Amino acid sequence: MHVVTHATASRAASAAAALVLQRLSQHPSLVLGLPTGETPVPMYRALVRAYRAGRADFSRATTFNLDELFGMGKGDEGSYRSYMEAHLFDHVNISSRRAHVPDGRSADWRHEVARYDRQIERAGGLDMIVLGLGRNGHIGFNEPAAQLQAHTHRVALQPGTRRANARLFGGRWRAVPAHGLSMGMGAILGARRVILLVTGAAKARMVERALAGPITTHVPASLLQAHPDVIVILDRAAASLVAKRRL
Ligand code: F6R
Numbered sequence: 001m002h003v004v005t006h007a008t009a010s011r012a013a014s015a016a017a018a019l020v021l022q023r024l025s026q027h028p029s030l031v032l033g034l035p036t037g038e039t040p041v042p043m044y045r046a047l048v049r050a051y052r053a054g055r056a057d058f059s060r061a062t063t064f065n066l067d068e069l070f071g072m073g074k075g076d077e078g079s080y081r082s083y084m085e086a087h088l089f090d091h092v093n094i095s096s097r098r099a100h101v102p103d104g105r106s107a108d109w110r111h112e113v114a115r116y117d118r119q120i121e122r123a124g125g126l127d128m129i130v131l132g133l134g135r136n137g138h139i140g141f142n143e144p145a146a147q148l149q150a151h152t153h154r155v156a157l158q159p160g161t162r163r164a165n166a167r168l169f170g171g172r173w174r175a176v177p178a179h180g181l182s183m184g185m186g187a188i189l190g191a192r193r194v195i196l197l198v199t200g201a202a203k204a205r206m207v208e209r210a211l212a213g214p215i216t217t218h219v220p221a222s223l224l225q226a227h228p229d230v231i232v233i234l235d236r237a238a239a240s241l242v243a244k245r246r247l
Contacts, residue, residue, distance in 0.1 A: 001199055001211060001224070001225060001230045001231075001232055002230065002231045002232065003232040003234065003239075003242065004213065004231065004232070004233050004234070005234045005235070005236060005239040005243065006233065006234070006235055006236070007198065007235070007236055008235055008236075009039075009042065009199035009235045009237075010042045011225060012197060012199050012233050012234060012235045012238075013039070013040065013041075013042035013043040013045075013046060013123045013197065013199070014042070014043070014046050015061055015090050015233050016040070016042045016043045016130060016195055016197045016233050017044075017046035017047050017050065018046075019131065019143075019195055019231065019233075020032065020043075020047065020065055020128065020195075021047070021050050021055065021056055022133065023127065023128050023193070024056060024057070024061060025056075027127065028057060028059075028060040028061065029060040029061065030060075030061045030062070030092050030124065030127050030128065030133065031061075031062045031063075031064070031097070031120075031123045031124060031125065031126050031127045031128075032061060032062070032063045032064070032127065032128050032129070033065075033066060033126045033128070033129030033131075033183070033187070033188070033191055034063050034064070034065050034066065034084070034088075034129075035065075035066050035130055035132045035197075036065065036067070036080045036083045036084065036131055037132045038167075039132045039133075039197055039198065039199055039200075040087075040130065040132060040197060041087060043130070043197065044087040044088045045087075047088060047092065048087075048088065048092060048205055051091065051092040051093065052091075054237075055121070056092070057093065058092045058093050058094040059093045059094070059095065060224050061094055061098065062098040062099075062100070062123050063094065063098065063100060063101045064116075064119070064120055064123070064126065064183065064187075065080060065081075065084060065100065065101040065183075066104070066129075066131070066139075066140035066141070066182060066183045067080060067102065067140045067141040067180050067181060067182040067183065067205070068080045068081065068101050068102040068103065068104040068180065068181050069104050069165070069176065069177040070104045070154065070177045070178070070179035070180055070181060071104055071105060071177050071179075071182050072104040072105060072153060072177060073101075073103050073104050073105035073106075074103075074105075076105070077138070077168075078169050078176075079104065080101055080104075081101045082219045083168070083245055084099070100116070100119060102116050102152060102181040102182075102183075103181075104177070104180070104181055109154050109181065111141050112181065113151065113152040113153055113154065113181060114151075114152075116152040116181075116183070117151050117152045117184075117187070120152075120183075120187050125190050125191070125192070126187060126188075126190065126191035126192070127191070127192050127193065128191060128192065128193045128194075128195065129188060129191035129193075129195070130195045130197060131164070131173070131188070131194060131195065131196045131197070131221075131224075132196075132197060132198065133175070133196060133203055133206060133210060133221050134160075134161060134164070134221075135160060135202060135206055135207075136158060136160055136161065136166065136204060136206070137206050137209060137218070137219035137220055137221050137222070138159075138161065138192075138220050138221070139188060139196075139220050139221050139224075140151065140182040140183050140188065141155045141157065141161070141180040141181070141182030141205040142155070142160075142184065142185055142188070142220040143155060143156075143157065143158050143161065143220070144217065144218045144219060144220060145217055145218070146216050146217060146218075147217060148184070148185045148217045148223070149182075149184045149185065150184045150185055150186035150222055151184040151186060151187075152181065152182065152183050152184055152187070153181070153182060153184055154179055154180070154181055155179060155181075155182050156179055157176070157177070157179060157180050159173075159177060159199075162174075162176040162177075162178065163176075164212075177224070183186040185220070185223060189223060189224075189226070189227055192229065193229045193230075193231070194224060194227055194229065194230040194231070195230075195232075195233060195235045196210075196221070196224060196230060196231070196232045196233070198232070198233075198234050198235075198238045199233070199234065199235040199237065200237050200238055201234075201237040201238070201240065204238055204239070204240045204241045204242075205241060206219070206221070206243055207234060207239065207241065208241040208242050209222065210222050210224070210225075211225070211232060211242055212242060
């Protein structure tokens with residue numbers, strides 16, 4: 001793992017955006033995995049700025065989001081699809097046919113999760129994926145558990161994960177769906193390059209466990225230690241407990 005620390009969260013996010021832009025310019029038909037959440041908001045802002053300045057072309061790119069809330073989809077306020085439209089899709093020249101988010105409103109979620117994996121496979125897998133880190137160590141909605149799923153799947157969200165999403169539902173965590181659809185560990189670990197972007201002191205302990213603790217399904221992000229090409233981008237607050245460790 002290659003760990004880079006920046007002074008502030010916004011610099012860390014800009015660094016993540018720079019890596020995406022660099023790969024996109026080398027490889028315009030990039031297949032990119034993307035997260036939602038608070039952490040990547042400034043990264044998306046940087047990507048939109050680059051597009052507006054003529055420094056990015058998404059016309060041939062394909063994106064696959066990591067997850068969606070169950071029962072939510074296009075047009076639903078609070079859905080991850082709406083988040084992506086607000087922060088990226090509506091502001092850059094990505095084709096709507098190639099901007100994929102699992103459809104949490106599908107009448108048949110079993111069909112939907114299989115379809116999502118097939119689409120990733122047909123695209124040739126992910127060239128790059130940007131991940132955030134849940135306070136409980138989750139990536140996507142792969143929650144800590146005795147076993148993790150390889151494929152896209154339906155998952156019960158832990159109360160802390162629902163609380164972390166309460167901002168999308170007027171602060172009411174019980175209004176957050178109790179389930180989500182998530183890309184599995186197979187597609188995530190199969191990505192040719194992984195960028196893990198984590199900011200804020202509240203994540204410092206989990207950063208330490210994920211990067212320097214044992215590899216365990218109880219800290220899903222710890223599985224990234226086994227991936228050959230991971231760049232971890234932290235701000236100083238998130239890096240405070242790993243700063244002096246040799247990783
Ligand atoms: C969301 C996702 C999650 C988040 C994680 C951190 O698509 O993949 O794993 O990355 O929950 O969320 P924030 O950035 O809000 O702390």
